[in-house]
Amino acid sequence: MAYTIKINGKASTVDVAGDTPLLWTLRDVLDMKGSKFGCGMGLCGACTVHINGVATRSCVTPVSAVGTASVTTIEGVGESEIGKKVQAAWLDRDVMQCGYCQAGQIMSATALLTRNPQPTDRDIDDAMSGNLCRCATYTRIRAAIKQAAGLPTDDKRGA
Amino acid sequence: MTNPNIPSFMQTGDAATTLSRRTFLSVSAAAGGGLMLSFALPGFGKSDPAIEKSAAALNMYVRIGKDGIVTIVSKNPEIGQGIRTMLPMLIAEELDVDWQNVRTQQADFDPKYGPQFAGGSFATPMNWDPMRRVGAAGRQLLIAAAAATWGVPASECETSLGTVKHKSGKTLPYGLLAAKAASLPAPDMKTLVLKDPKTFHIIGKATGGVDSPKIVAGEPIFGIDVSVPGMLYAVYEKSPVFGSKIVSANVDAIKSLPGVRHAFIVKGSEPNGLPDGIALGLLEGVAIVADTWWQASKAREKLKVEWASNPISNQNSASFAKQAAALSKQAPAKKIRSDGDVNTALARATKVVEAEYFYPFLAHAPLEPQNCTAQVRDGKVEIWAPTQNPGPGRTLVAKTLGVAEGDVTIHLIRCGGGFGRRLSNDYMVEAAMIAKLANAPVKLVWNRQDDMRHDMYRPAGFHYFKAGLDAQGKIVGFRDHFVTFGEGDKVANSADMGENEVPARFVGNLEYGVSTMPLGIPTGPLRAPGSNALAFAFESFIDELAHAAGKDPLQFRLDMFGEARVLPPPPGLRFGMPAPSFDVGRVRGVLELAAEKSGWGKRKLPKGTGMGIAFYFSHLGYFAEVVQATVSPAGHVKVDKVWVAGDVGGQIINPFGAENQAQGSAIDGIGAALSQAITIEGGQVQQSNFHDFNLIRMNQAPPVEVHFKITNNPPTGMGEPALPPVIPALCNAIFAATGKRVRKLPINPADIKTA
Numbered sequence: 001m002a003y004t005i006k007i008n009g010k011a012s013t014v015d016v017a018g019d020t021p022l023l024w025t026l027r028d029v030l031d032m033k034g035s036k037f038g039c040g041m042g043l044c045g046a047c048t049v050h051i052n053g054v055a056t057r058s059c060v061t062p063v064s065a066v067g068t069a070s071v072t073t074i075e076g077v078g079e080s081e082i083g084k085k086v087q088a089a090w091l092d093r094d095v096m097q098c099g100y101c102q103a104g105q106i107m108s109a110t111a112l113l114t115r116n117p118q119p120t121d122r123d124i125d126d127a128m129s130g131n132l133c134r135c136a137t138y139t140r141i142r143a144a145i146k147q148a149a150g151l152p153t154d155d156k157r158g159a
Numbered sequence: 160m161t162n163p164n165i166p167s168f169m170q171t172g173d174a175a176t177t178l179s180r181r182t183f184l185s186v187s188a189a190a191g192g193g194l195m196l197s198f199a200l201p202g203f204g205k206s207d208p209a210i211e212k213s214a215a216a217l218n219m220y221v222r223i224g225k226d227g228i229v230t231i232v233s234k235n236p237e238i239g240q241g242i243r244t245m246l247p248m249l250i251a252e253e254l255d256v257d258w259q260n261v262r263t264q265q266a267d268f269d270p271k272y273g274p275q276f277a278g279g280s281f282a283t284p285m286n287w288d289p290m291r292r293v294g295a296a297g298r299q300l301l302i303a304a305a306a307a308t309w310g311v312p313a314s315e316c317e318t319s320l321g322t323v324k325h326k327s328g329k330t331l332p333y334g335l336l337a338a339k340a341a342s343l344p345a346p347d348m349k350t351l352v353l354k355d356p357k358t359f360h361i362i363g364k365a366t367g368g369v370d371s372p373k374i375v376a377g378e379p380i381f382g383i384d385v386s387v388p389g390m391l392y393a394v395y396e397k398s399p400v401f402g403s404k405i406v407s408a409n410v411d412a413i414k415s416l417p418g419v420r421h422a423f424i425v426k427g428s429e430p431n432g433l434p435d436g437i438a439l440g441l442l443e444g445v446a447i448v449a450d451t452w453w454q455a456s457k458a459r460e461k462l463k464v465e466w467a468s469n470p471i472s473n474q475n476s477a478s479f480a481k482q483a484a485a486l487s488k489q490a491p492a493k494k495i496r497s498d499g500d501v502n503t504a505l506a507r508a509t510k511v512v513e514a515e516y517f518y519p520f521l522a523h524a525p526l527e528p529q530n531c532t533a534q535v536r537d538g539k540v541e542i543w544a545p546t547q548n549p550g551p552g553r554t555l556v557a558k559t560l561g562v563a564e565g566d567v568t569i570h571l572i573r574c575g576g577g578f579g580r581r582l583s584n585d586y587m588v589e590a591a592m593i594a595k596l597a598n599a600p601v602k603l604v605w606n607r608q609d610d611m612r613h614d615m616y617r618p619a620g621f622h623y624f625k626a627g628l629d630a631q632g633k634i635v636g637f638r639d640h641f642v643t644f645g646e647g648d649k650v651a652n653s654a655d656m657g658e659n660e661v662p663a664r665f666v667g668n669l670e671y672g673v674s675t676m677p678l679g680i681p682t683g684p685l686r687a688p689g690s691n692a693l694a695f696a697f698e699s700f701i702d703e704l705a706h707a708a709g710k711d712p713l714q715f716r717l718d719m720f721g722e723a724r725v726l727p728p729p730p731g732l733r734f735g736m737p738a739p740s741f742d743v744g745r746v747r748g749v750l751e752l753a754a755e756k757s758g759w760g761k762r763k764l765p766k767g768t769g770m771g772i773a774f775y776f777s778h779l780g781y782f783a784e785v786v787q788a789t790v791s792p793a794g795h796v797k798v799d800k801v802w803v804a805g806d807v808g809g810q811i812i813n814p815f816g817a818e819n820q821a822q823g824s825a826i827d828g829i830g831a832a833l834s835q836a837i838t839i840e841g842g843q844v845q846q847s848n849f850h851d852f853n854l855i856r857m858n859q860a861p862p863v864e865v866h867f868k869i870t871n872n873p874p875t876g877m878g879e880p881a882l883p884p885v886i887p888a889l890c891n892a893i894f895a896a897t898g899k900r901v902r903k904l905p906i907n908p909a910d911i912k913t914a
Binding site for chain 1: 367370371378384417524525527574577578606813817818819826849854857860
């Protein structure tokens, strides 16, 4: 059936079964491939999007449950001041190795900084531990979050 | 450790020097008035100058446009190791251009490129010299073009960031010189003068990945993101017991489900004579092809398959442990090494230490599940593959589909992690066959369960050690009976052990032997293959010996290795190539650096906290690592900090990449040690997703301090060698904290609890 969902500020109508996860609706119906498939069970966070600003695993969110909420994806996260800062910090610290998880990491980090602009290490652990990085770039993810927040970091940028 | 998936002629650093002498370059005009440097990184084995100098072999290129933009082809698969950034850096440095004006382009797979794979941390040693020579040749041509334009000697000209300057102050940008340079003869590659490293402005500078801006913007650059007009989506169900054939499947019922276009049985093929692990052949299964991947997955929930009985369904992890224990009581089936007289040495020893070590099977679990897009048209196959190793994939596809290899085109797509999993190409042949049978372009995407249950696993292994110490605490005899998997003498893929495993060559009386158990599940190389497991067993047992000797574990190792000297490669060939030499000076250098940076032996630690040290040499890299860990009375481990000291030669090419690889390797190894195991029951893998196969998470990841010891040696790779020593360093830290020795991975709190 048809669902109209608001993604990155734009309404899109899709004709899919109601149990189709938001992730697969984004990827295969709307051709927005930035959100990634990793586990299909909400265990890895690669598919993280914002629904009304809250970091949400789109692989376990049926499209029928989205309703009139605002969805933000990695393709649109740079529209916000904080999202833009997070993306810039990710580049400045060269966080990524394979890069596959990083869209989800950036989405979780942006949600964190939006509700908590000065996170402690513990806050970062709590907000980010649902996002797996198989390359284990956690040291730099932490540094990039702190940089985006304007906090000092131990990371020496490879120096 | 030798990796059977990588051509044997590459399993040495010595290949690099041979290569640079044979790099061939030609100069021509690029479309639109630019300069094209075409060059061949020659093939391996015997040199064939005729082929190397033919136009067809000139396969790589650097193009300098009139606008000064430099385009560099990067030939190797990108799996997150940063190769698509690092190789162009080498060329751009010697060409002396502004990195901002460099563009890179991914090459397709083509045998004319020579080896194109990501594995073994080979790219740095292989390309360090030839890539720089290509850049230097370009710079020399541009200087010659400027000198001719001005009518001055070339010796009065120099370059700076894409501009040639004459001593009079005249300048010309490369873009305006490109056309003229294109008409000049190619310089002699052997006599080129390379830059003084003091003038490097790209090499040695932290350089962000060339794809990073696309990654943070969510652009579709991974294999799973590929889209082809008219493409359908496929899922593929294989037997949970490895390699079972199908008796029946309800494919007709599946065909009527929403969105399903095709459902069919794909007949398996027998292993087809390619080396182990590269080609199991095509595994039998049921393909469901639908309009969307979700529809195919939903239909799969209704799929019922009856699998034929399979002789491996009696295999399980518990029975392997029993068999290994029984084998350990017998003499090894095969000797790996035998020096001196171990029995007499142990009989005369002041102290004898015995221990059994075990490490489990591991999955690779790259975050991007296996996937591949394929289309078969008019007898030609086109493939978009996130693969680390396209060459054997192409052979496998050609053989299985019955087409000529030349009719298979493979586009190399960025991989969402490799770790060795994508050295095998099972997903590629599945996608190709499903596309052929569906007669449509198809994207096959495995789900996480498929990925976890159809891997080429890091083999489990058992080590039965016995060693003797003399009154001074020196190792006088050492024995390892290694029980691994295989058939008789033939050890399973990536399940072997070399004759030079330390402490071999540092203990006079030493025996290594191996026995095997049959295994029905496929095994293969995982990041730092062999080393990632052997380092744990050997460096933990060495630590046991240090404590038994009453010595500081660092000093014990320094004493064992002895004075700085270079041990030559052992005589003879292994897998057709000489082994690398072993430089004890470099071993000592990194051990001492790790100790200095971590404050080894100088810091007062609270109760329940300990520091452990370990050293390992793999992939031409020397790494010593110190871990500080705190263990709760209940046996819960918190890793407080890791210090990595590495010696990968005289130049860190991209400090961003090198540090990231070292930090990632250390955290990856800790994650594996803390909680990862694949177990087999009834010939099936029991784990299925990240709830029962745990990847390390942010809240467990320690800070990792990375230090490089710069030595006068050619640069070598960073993808793997920082991983192996972190596991024994952690286990040794746990011993220091608790007095409990970890002899079995993953670390079980019950084994190390103190209350």
